[in-house]
Amino acid sequence: MADLSVKVCGVEFNNPLIAASGTFGFGMEFSELYPLEKLGGISCKGITLTRRDGNPVPRVAETPSGILNAVGLQNPGVDVFINEDLPWLKKQNTVIIANIAGNTPEDYCAMAEKLSETDVDMIELNISCPNVKSGGVQFGTSCESVGAITAAVKKYCKKPLIVKLSPNVTDIASIAQSAEANGADAISMINTLTGMRIDINSRRPIIRNNTGGMSGPAIFPVAVRMVWQVANAVKIPIIGMGGISSWQDAIEMMMAGATALQIGTVLFTDPYAPIKIADGMNEWLDKNGIKSVTEITGTVKPW
Amino acid sequence: MKKYDVQKFELLSNEQIADGIFDMRVKNDELAPLAKCGQFAHVYVPSKTLRRPISVCDSENGVLRLVYQVKGEGTKIMSEMKKGESVDILAPLGNGFKIEKGKRYCLIGGGIGVPPMLYTAKQCENPLVITGFRNKDLIILQDDFKNAGAELVLTTDDGSAGIHGFVTDVLKEKIAEVDEVCACGPTPMLKAIAAVCKEAGKPCQISLxxxxxxxxxxxxxxxxxxxxxxxxxxxxxxxxxxxxxxxxxxxxx
CATH class of the missing domain: 2.10.240.10 (Dihydroorotate dehydrogenase, electron transfer subunit)
Incomplete structure (x- = not known):
């Protein structure tokens, strides 16, 4: 039995598998299937300062080995999250990460300040949502804007601050460096790749938002490449995600440089995926005589 | 006891019963008996990222009956699954129709919205069932509704079988005979049914x-x-x- 526990910014996770924001709600629905302590942690559905109803439907379309989504940050607002969802979440014996998204830098700061007074373990700065008109990814696509928002939020944030990066950029390594230089404690990556599908009969985009964020196994190689590039550019830990759907993928992503992982879209294919992935990782580590999963982070041997 | 779970079901049969419409029967003694009328099953389709939500047409003796239309790649793959295969299903999901004793129900199904009304009819006493289809090649489940003791009305849009017209034409005539309406089908149909019910002051449940x-x-x-x-x-x-x-x-x- 290998040790699957990992530590990110001093926060201990039972295992490296964290449910990715937006795929797991606030955990209640999945707790019907298995105890949430089986997960290393939960990155909660992205929350905003006030309630958002999200985009019109359809919000999802299937693509080869993946999906497009454009939910548009539907959520009850930060106060409802703190008062109604967080108390229950904190009883689940798993790390709770609050994912925050704002229209303005002030929104992000106000939420970071409020959440710093609660029991959330970490705060994940969502500056990479491609599906909202203002805010979201507009803060995440240049070194200057990423640096500015990270520095601004850092002043109000008393929890470890994770900055979640968008892959829809020219040079992700320099963006990660900008986050690091301005106070990010960790990087999580990658958010979805902006995509589009068109119904050829109606000539209408399948997603009502016209474009959506692409996720699932199809984007996994892109995610591995980007995590590897960023791991070579920064010293802070990386939470790797993007299409992980098997224990082999999980090990591969850690070898690329991730300290912990988030898994999302595979939950729609198999809600039990996190448990199967943890079991598979454990077996592989045992078979290879590796005592702790932390030993594989960044061990890729590039040509 | 879990309200829903993922388990393997044994595929007992998977036959075409009308143009592009298939009748799949899958067995699992633990999950199938939990299904209530109006709920659905989320079926894993090999090679696809998303499961396919299919309404429960019937549940009896541990066998879930799923009647579905081949609409795209996923349902095409489903239609090619063979007897004896194991099918991975997350079920039962959703809330279902609320059926109360002592009320007379009118159950309306349009096209591929007809299947969930069969299991619903089995929970009702002497229901009035109105089924509507585009044409005679798409008609399904008529004998099943008769065997369930329903007063059955058939309509087709083109008049190729049954009454030439829409389900709402029949509903308008018969709504005085029932206490409540339950319906499943295309959105324009549901909208029209909701309007008729509102005018008549009858409660109406619709499956979306x-x-x-x-x-x-x-x-x-x-x-x-x-x-x-x-x-x-x-x-x-x-x-x-x-x-x-x-x-x-x-x-x-």
């Missing part, structure tokens, strides 16, 4: 459809706008539905 991912209410993609206590809020077809009080649904919301 939306592109879905998780199936349990976590991912929030299958949103529907409903009006509760004067306020418009977002709910989700998979968790809060698929059955909604017709008066609360904000169509095109």
């Amino acid at each position: 459809e939306e592109r879905m991912a998780c199936g349990i209410g976590a991912c929030l993609v299958c949103a529907v706008k409903v009006r509760k206590n004067g306020e418009e809020i977002m709910q989700h077809v998979c968790k809060n539905g698929p059955v909604f009080n017709a008066e609360e649904v904000v169509f095109n919301g």
Whole structure:
């Protein structure tokens, strides 16, 4: 039995598998299937300062080995999250990460300040949502804007601050460096790749938002490449995600440089995926005589 | 006891019963008996990222009956599954129709919205069932409804079988005979039925459809706008539905 526990910014996770924001709600629905302590942690559905109803439907379309989504940050607002969802979440014996998204830098700061007074373990700065008109990814696509928002939020944030990066950029390594230089404690990556599908009969985009964020196994190689590039550019830990759907993928992503992982879209294919992935990782580590999963982070041997 | 779970079901049969429409029977003694009328099963399709939500047509002796239409690649693969195969299903999901004793129900199904009304009919005493199809090649489940003791009406849009017309034409004539209406089918049909019920002052439950991912209410993609206590809020077809009080649904919301 290998040790699957990992530590990110001093926060201990039972295992490296964290449910990715937006795929797991606030955990209640999945707790019907298995105890949430089986997960290393939960990155909660992205929350905003006030309630958002999200985009019109359809919000999802299937693509080869993946999906497009454009939910548009539907959520009850930060106060409802703190008062109604967080108390229950904190009883689940798993790390709770609050994912925050704002229209303005002030929104992000106000939420970071409020959440710093609660029991959330970490705060994940969502500056990479491609599906909202203002805010979201507009803060995440240049070194200057990423640096500015990270520095601004850092002043109000008393929890470890994770900055979640968008892959829809020219040079992700320099963006990660900008986050690091301005106070990010960790990087999580990658958010979805902006995509589009068109119904050829109606000539209408399948997603009502016209474009959506692409996720699932199809984007996994892109995610591995980007995590590897960023791991070579920064010293802070990386939470790797993007299409992980098997224990082999999980090990591969850690070898690329991730300290912990988030898994999302595979939950729609198999809600039990996190448990199967943890079991598979454990077996592989045992078979290879590796005592702790932390030993594989960044061990890729590039040509 | 879990309310829903993922388990393997044994495929007993999977036959075409009308043009592009298949009747799949799958067995699992633990999950199938939990299914209530109006709920759905989320079927894993090999090679696909998303499961396919299929309404429960019937549940008896541990056998779930799923009648579905081949609409795209996923349902095409489903239609090619063979007897003896193991099918991975997350079920039962959603809320289902609320059927009360002592009431006479009118159950309306349009096209591929007809299947869930069969299991619903079996929970009702002497229901009036109105089924509508585009044409005679798409007619399904007529004998099953008769065997369930329903007073059955058949309509087709083109008049190739049964009454030439829409289900709402029949509903308008017969609504005085029933206490409540339950319906499943295309949105324009549901909208028209809701309007008829409202005018007649009869309660109406409608089962909605939306592109879905998780199936349990976590991912929030299958949103529907409903009006509760004067306020418009977002709910989700998979968790809060698929059955909604017709008066609360904000169509095109």
